[in-house]
Amino acid sequence: MDADSSIRAAVVAHWRASEAGEIEAEHAIYAADAILDYPQSGERYRGRAAIVAQRGGHPADRHFTVRRISGSGDLWVSEVVITYDGVPTHSVSVMEFASGHVVHETQYFADPFEAPAWRAALAEPMPDGAPGDGRPSPAPPA
Template structure:
């Protein structure tokens, strides 16, 4: 599968995620895909379980924005934000493809934090 086709599949996946379309969101995954959440030491086996987990989330996201997507070959990384209960989670998704479907994904989640004053002389604030 070429990179253009993977990019189109990713665009459709993230658009469906933002729209809350669980079926379209999970079309990108192989039936036996694995999704890891390293921060909570969890592994989700299979597209069905991943879709069920996301579909039963008690706090549905109220906003979703892809900030950057980059990849080559079968490895793609997406940086995005998810708004939950008035807070923003900065998220990184690392997806490995095989035959056009995601076979492994790792997701990292982080909340925003205030920049410490001690390093202000070396940095520029960004939006």
């Protein structure tokens, strides 16, 4: 298996473990000294232990629907809908790898919104169900 295939498999396994609530498997992707940034709240979590503690203490019922995983080399991006207590939030995760592990992840979050009426004639519905619209979405790419 080439390096890109190995990293893609690790990213897919990470999101599947996240959905299954398998804390150890979810965080196996991170280097011991990884950094996780949330730019919108200004938070930085330094080290796998801090990342695990932050996520493990989350009070919401969370679910993860992967829309797309893209990348090559040391930079990979996942588009994910994270549902917190039944409310979808769109997320983009940018993972930087070194030696097969995430050394830096930046995660951006955005809530869904209704499109303005003036754009209706210009747009069409997203195929395969738009994130958060209740329709099924595709399985993560293998």
